[in-house]
Amino acid sequence: MNTGQITVNGREVTLEGVPPQETLREFVRTRGGSTGTAGACGHGVCGACTVLLDGRPARSCLTLSAAAAGRSVVTAEALEAAHPEVARALRAAFLTHNAFQCGYCTAGMLVLACWWVTASADERRSCPDVASLLESNLCRCTSYDGLRAAITAVEADHVLKRSEPRA
Ligand code: FES
Numbered sequence: 001m002n003t004g005q006i007t008v009n010g011r012e013v014t015l016e017g018v019p020p021q022e023t024l025r026e027f028v029r030t031r032g033g034s035t036g037t038a039g040a041c042g043h044g045v046c047g048a049c050t051v052l053l054d055g056r057p058a059r060s061c062l063t064l065s066a067a068a069a070g071r072s073v074v075t076a077e078a079l080e081a082a083h084p085e086v087a088r089a090l091r092a093a094f095l096t097h098n099a100f101q102c103g104y105c106t107a108g109m110l111v112l113a114c115w116w117v118t119a120s121a122d123e124r125r126s127c128p129d130v131a132s133l134l135e136s137n138l139c140r141c142t143s144y145d146g147l148r149a150a151i152t153a154v155e156a157d158h159v160l161k162r163s164e165p166r167a
């Protein structure tokens, strides 16, 4: 049996009694109360279950709960608490640009996009542009044009704000 705890959206949740084979996706959905963390393939292929684990995107269906002991998880529900400005802008831009149709992939896409917009250039080395970013998450409805437009718009605005001289 597992011991320790995981911080889920700012709340410490015990691992006590959790079976060794349980995934982080199950953990955040049941004990963590984050039912917005979707799941589709269950094999690390689609990215629908993406969460931030210690600030970086992780496929929660491939991560054992035990491996996240002592670490911090942020799910789509808590993006606005973690990154208020960017998370709100992304939500609005997804609507404006029709970046989703069925919404199955949306939670994972928002988590991924929020990480990317707020990440440093060094952190982004493996996916320097939106096209390469979206290679990691599948949208079965092929809303990719809208996703690209929404994320690009928010990123451009964020970069602009970051470069503005502070008052
Ligand atoms: S459900 Fe985790 S990657 Fe598809």
Ligand code: FES
Residues within 6 Å of the ligand: 099, 100, 101, 102, 103, 104, 105, 106, 138, 139, 140, 141, 142, 143
């Ligand atoms: S909007 Fe349908 S899977 Fe992405």
